Amino acid sequence: MINYILRRLIQAAICLFGISIIVFLLSHLSGDPALLMAPPEAKPEDIQALRVVLGLDKPLYVQFWMFISKAVQGDFGQSIRWGKPCLELWLMRFPNTLLLGGAAMAFTFVVGIPTGILSAVKAGRWFDNFGKAFALAGQSMPVFWVGLMLMLLFAVALGWLPTSGMGTWQHLLMPAFTLGWYFTAAITRMSRSAMLDVLDSEYIKMARIKGLPEYVVILKHGFRNAMIPIVTLAALNIVTLLNGTVITETVFNWPGIGLLIVNSIFARDYPMVQTCVLIASALFIFTNLIVDVLYAYIDPRIKYQ
């Protein structure tokens, strides 16, 4: 077990290192970073001075080392647009994304898992077909379009909910639904197949032979065992929520990390973009790591593959 954890830890570190190279090169791919950061009326000698201050006159690998060693200490540089430390801005926005993501997750579990289980129990009947159609259609709609259609229906046509921004709980409903939408479709499919696998097993037949009532068979004997794959797969997919926040927050003008990334991109605020991408990647990789280790703990066969 310890061996496995160590191996995965080293893998994660290598992966993060690779991404940090890409992130570091981001600002260099777009041309001279000093020109980008300097005000338009700056003189050539000012730009040269800025270059020295920022360390841009040093060789690339030295710059990379500086970037990495500062980032590890939590210093991601200053945002060009707001003139504040990037980390501080990130920490300001993060709770909003956490709130949105949490609400989306809650929605997903409350809707997706029961739908999937009921689909499996009623396999082949109309509810199952309806669930399958729902899952397929759900996975085929672009997130931004789902958001806009909801806005059209509930904000423009019916006027029940505010179109965008953040404030009351009504503001949270549409973004959470939009963000959770794709994920709900995925989790419905997962819980259906996990439940089908379990219902096929011998101990379910045994439970039925014993004459237990059907709801006990399904909830106590079936669902409890189906939970393991459902929860781990769900946890694995938490990270896809991270991707979704960029689009959802842009559509609904939700002041979280996703909107911060998009706004910083258009403001050419590269230190801010780098910070967001690097932290998002780190979160992404470490969530994956924790899920993998937990999975190996629950199901020891994983290690030997």
Place this chain on the structure above:
Amino acid sequence: MLNSLSISETEETGRVSERFRRIRFRDIIRGVPWIPVTILVIFLVCGLFGSFITPHDPLKTDLRAVKKPPFFQQAGDMKYLLGTDAIGRDILSRIITGAGVSLQVGFAVVVFAGALGALVALLSAYLGGWVDTILMRITDMFLSMPYLIILIALAAVLGPSKNNVILIMAVLGWAGYARVLRSEVLRIKNADFIKLAIVARAGKARIMFQHIFPNIINTLVVLATLQLGNVIIMESSLSFLGLGVPPPEPAWGSMVADGRIIMNTAWWVSTWPGIAIMLVVLSSNLLGDWLRLRLDPKFRQL
């Protein structure tokens, strides 16, 4: 007597072989998802010959027909079936032309990513050893990235253009193929016909590309069909954010974004292109699922 017997025999065998042929043909046809295939054919025709079948010039603005609703609404006009946008461009024509963008990006990405993934899988699984270790670590790295966020950042840095979108998505999208195809190659690698090829002194490159590669094409096609829908959604997401295909050219994602500001007065501008995306993606997912069952029953659980 003898003669008639032989005739009846040939008739018999003739009928048998014909029935055989009919059954095989029906087998191929059976269960083809016709609706998705039809939608994809329409998509293909629009993408390839879009400029010949658009009722209007997709870029021409008609200031007398700004924000015209679709034909079934009261103020609508048969001239503009699906209505016009904020500067009087015909939405139907723009959707037809936009199919070309999605088609080009979708196919180019799927082909490049698939080729790269297959190459990595072949090298990694067949050569093994340190090549395998290094290539698989790189594959793992690409698989554990926050895909869309890196995609957006790279697209922003390299600047919005169709070629950049294709390049970035292909470079970020090959890892899934490599992972799945590698296990395929590992399985085939130990088959008898490969051993025979080695005995016949076929070189490594020859074994990889002529003996193993044809056996992974089925899986490759299934993966590519399933990825196509995903690529179209990602491309439209980039275009929606203004980081994909630059403005004058109509892309479905940017058309949805165009309608966002005038949603209060013109619901149709955002709605139609989104439906187009959904239909094409749904169709390619359904076709991919069907192909998977047809060609590769092993991956039913994938």
